[in-house]
Amino acid sequence: MKSVKAVTVKDVAKAAGVSQAAVSMALRGSKEISAKRIEQIQKIAQKLNYYPQAAGQLLRSKRKNQIGVVISAPDTDSMAHSGFQSPLLGVMAAVCYKEQIAYQLEMHHCDSSNPSNLPHQIAANMVDGAILIGDVGQEMYDALAKRPTFPWVSINEPTPYSVFMDITGVTDRLLDHIHELGHRRVAYVGGPNRFLEHRLAMQTFERYSHTHQWDKHQKSDWTHCFESQENESHAAQVQQWALKVLGSDNRPSAVVCHGDPQARSVAHVAAGLGLVIGKDLSITSWGSRVDAMKTWPNMTAVVYDHEQLVVAALDMLKRRIRDPETIKPHVQIVNASLYFGSSTGPVSS
Numbered sequence: 001m002k003s004v005k006a007v008t009v010k011d012v013a014k015a016a017g018v019s020q021a022a023v024s025m026a027l028r029g030s031k032e033i034s035a036k037r038i039e040q041i042q043k044i045a046q047k048l049n050y051y052p053q054a055a056g057q058l059l060r061s062k063r064k065n066q067i068g069v070v071i072s073a074p075d076t077d078s079m080a081h082s083g084f085q086s087p088l089l090g091v092m093a094a095v096c097y098k099e100q101i102a103y104q105l106e107m108h109h110c111d112s113s114n115p116s117n118l119p120h121q122i123a124a125n126m127v128d129g130a131i132l133i134g135d136v137g138q139e140m141y142d143a144l145a146k147r148p149t150f151p152w153v154s155i156n157e158p159t160p161y162s163v164f165m166d167i168t169g170v171t172d173r174l175l176d177h178i179h180e181l182g183h184r185r186v187a188y189v190g191g192p193n194r195f196l197e198h199r200l201a202m203q204t205f206e207r208y209s210h211t212h213q214w215d216k217h218q219k220s221d222w223t224h225c226f227e228s229q230e231n232e233s234h235a236a237q238v239q240q241w242a243l244k245v246l247g248s249d250n251r252p253s254a255v256v257c258h259g260d261p262q263a264r265s266v267a268h269v270a271a272g273l274g275l276v277i278g279k280d281l282s283i284t285s286w287g288s289r290v291d292a293m294k295t296w297p298n299m300t301a302v303v304y305d306h307e308q309l310v311v312a313a314l315d316m317l318k319r320r321i322r323d324p325e326t327i328k329p330h331v332q333i334v335n336a337s338l339y340f341g342s343s344t345g346p347v348s349s
Contacts, residue, residue: 083287190258298341
């Protein structure tokens with residue numbers, strides 16, 4: 001098989017009609033050349049699929065087991081309040097410490113001002129491979145496709161190399177629990193649907209509702225997907241929805257919430273309406289076991305096995321780094337579990 005010659009700074013300089021020094025200055029954003037020239041050179045470098053190697057070579061000469069951890073988040077507040085990302089990062093730190101794996105954490109939110117559409121640690125070849133947490137955007141997946149020799153593994157998104165939670169199976173088990181308690185008037189709130197996990201959970205709920213004839217009792221606004229991020233505005237939107245749905249005389253007896261923030265917002269509205277949670281209204285959540293236990297009331301919830309997700313993803317990544325030619329595309333399914341709290345109970349007569 002004919003090898004592909006790596007693009008060098010000399011190639012970029014020739015294509016741009018400038019010196020190699022000018023290319024180096026442009027790629028590090030130096031103020032010694034004009035912004036227009038920087039933009040021109042960066043576009044040519046991107047077109048030629050060129051990434052500076054010096055940082056990666058220096059780092060590799062000094063460190064072992066250096067991987068990247070790239071998380072899909074617009075800011076630290078969104079990351080810290082996520083029932084999926086925040087505990088996953090805590091487990092990632094603990095497992096990497098135990099296995100003596102050095103890592104770099106970087107948030108990535110696709111931005112047209114980023115010429116490579118890649119996080120800095122990958123674009124600059126500072127890591128040997130990367131774990132991608134959440135949906136990092138199609139632009140980044142397209143950019144990674146241009147670097148077929150770079151090993152990476154995603155968590156909870158459908159990519160050729162990924163570790164994914166059994167969303168359909170655990171959602172079915174949660175809905176079975178609600179059904180066994182006698183509930184037939186069931187509402188659902190979830191989203192954003194740009195995440196496959198949320199799409200699958202909602203599809204499972206809709207299928208289950210039809211199979212068990214819940215849909216005969218449901219109103220059109222009882223199933224709702226919010227596309228906004230989990231922030232103050234999102235909480236207000238969920239509360240408005242809950243007030244409309246629960247404030248009606250013909251209200252659901254149970255609400256399935258895909259996320260701790262949604263569950264807390266629905267519980268807040270229910271309490272304000274004088275409903276006793278677990279008796280007048282059952283609420284289920286989705287996230288970490290700790291969040292389910294510390295939320296008032298104790299939430300019945302789908303809980304992630306964060307450790308199993310991290311261990312499986314790291315194992316797949318290490319195998320890709322060691323044997324890139326032999327490891328074929330693979331999706332590993334990880335089980336989730338249910339935590340039974342006091343927020344659910346038999347349907348009231």
